[in-house]
Amino acid sequence: MKEKSSKNNRISLSEVARAAGVSKMTASRVLRGEGGYSEKTRDKVMEKVDQLGYLPNRLATVFAGDQSSTFVGVSIPDLGNEVFAQVLEGIDRKLGSFGRQTVLGLTQHTQQEEENWIRTVLSWQPAGLILTGRYHSPRATEMLRNAGIPIVEIWDLNSSPLDMSVGINHFDSGFDMGRYLTSCDYSNIGYVGTSHDTANAATTRLDGFCKAVEGGGGRVVKQLCLHDTATYYPGFYGTEQLLASGSGVECIFYQNDAMAFGGLQYCASKGMLVPHDIGIAGWGDLPIASVIARRLTSMHVPHLKLGQAAAEMMIGRLSDEPVEPCRDIGFRLIPGTTVRNSA
Amino acid sequence: MKEKSSKNNRISLSEVARAAGVSKMTASRVLRGEGGYSEKTRDKVMEKVDQLGYLPNRLATVFAGDQSSTFVGVSIPDLGNEVFAQVLEGIDRKLGSFGRQTVLGLTQHTQQEEENWIRTVLSWQPAGLILTGRYHSPRATEMLRNAGIPIVEIWDLNSSPLDMSVGINHFDSGFDMGRYLTSCDYSNIGYVGTSHDTANAATTRLDGFCKAVEGGGGRVVKQLCLHDTATYYPGFYGTEQLLASGSGVECIFYQNDAMAFGGLQYCASKGMLVPHDIGIAGWGDLPIASVIARRLTSMHVPHLKLGQAAAEMMIGRLSDEPVEPCRDIGFRLIPGTTVRNSA
DNA sequence: CATGCTTACGTTACGGGTAACTTAAAGCTT
């Protein structure tokens, strides 16, 4: 009787083979269904497989170098932001339907976390990586280049990606929103968002936004970058801070819809009418926008589709199909009714 | 341009060793810092490691059976529900801080998906599994029992878990809400939720709720189980359906806060005053509750903490520390102001 | 009946690390 050895005590293929009275090579052939065995042998082996509850050890297969692994590493900044939760859901479902597994990494918006995660996940020989964002630390970039596996950078469309990229042009999406708001005759505009320690898509969006506003004769009189998560409550108190600064803001653009919704609620709590007293514009067109009384002015981005597209590009590359390296998933302005009508 | 060899072309330890002029065993010792080498040798090896960009192959280590892997499989029903996104975030952050990686599985609330995922993820020799829910298919249960690895069942507290469990008693949380609403003098109460093909926590909650309401002399006159996701818009149209059925409902309990919020918006759109014309109660105390004008009557559940606790139990077990197999993370009723005051 | 071909297996080697064991040289003791 052997005690539970510190070693792995799971049933191995050799044990199945011995029980079935064949060599492990034959058992292996049966399990892979690649032929070269009789029906009688197959039945014997399969019977023992069921009986012993054999589960193959994919580590051994991959390790042997015959196949690549079915892991795909996916880095996401955080899940408190509904946007990224949707992107991840799109990725995981699509990968799952092709027999691939997601190895998750939450990078908390920092390059250092991302770098650490990349180092670890690469040591597991993933089939590929999907990374949120286009900015990586120099060491991370080097590891990624040397890894020799497919890499999809998502979210922030990168026209010269490490390998592949899918997302939208955040500068342009900010620009379009800026142009729309100035076309609605706003000239003193505020911004409420959050800041992180790295260059990111929200910053790029803000750049595009400012450019359009200034080009249209308006001014972004106040930009608030809170050190907080981009959700409801920061939108609420950020609005309070912004309005308290007395800069005569007529309209506020928010980093995302959750923050905009927080702002909307702040205004309601102070008896301010939207859009009569102040204009509110979000970004992302999150599900919550579907139920509020006024249609939130926002920018629609197909988050789920973005995730799916990233997974499809990954799978395409892994199947040696030709894959367009850059895919713009597009966005669409939702005029809504939380800013005043354009002329 | 290098031809892509089908084999893995990454730098191996032997190559590092050869470059440094030592045996791979010595290089291995240096990398693990376990002593038995001179400083000069260490420097030589580390120099080559940096120079060649060597990344260890953890597959080989684990495969050799000397250590268990650092993977932890985590199954989550879906990420559209903010609750589970938060739980996952709690898990992944805590696991990550202990050098473990999350292998995600979205089971879409079906046991079949869960079973398939379990089979696949077990073939990767994970160190442990964290599963949402206590109900698994018979085959899944068998595989889990045979796996011989730590398993944490979360969300729905299981007093006789496969291995460990952390969560809350959903029946009791529903019961408490039912008792509270009847104490507020509601007797005709409705429920809006979603249904899935398996027994789940929301159903258990509803059972407890009904029991308390009936015990308190009220009636759950209408239960709506939509075939949809448990988010804002289904809450909105579910409310419409429920009220249109003309069953004289005075108060509605929702599966979660997002649905309750949808209901709140529906009522507002019809000019109904809350709680004067109708009472609204949610469940989960999601972040959105922090910004709406009236405090939503809800049930606070520490989602992030729940995820962290699950990860801590997993890590404790993996470190051979004694771990309490069941942990009740608790809930707390938020009276709020969207139901009328209790007497 | 010798030859070649097919079927149904078995045998060997390998991959990348590490445990366990072995060895050579250096250092220390008396």
Place this chain on the structure above:
DNA sequence: AAGCTTTAAGTTACCCGTAACGTAAGCATG
């Protein structure tokens, strides 16, 4: 200086599956 211990290595075997190759038996063909 002989004998013992310690240090710094090297060698071998193994983990679990699979590719590549080997082989024996059965069968058809000329």
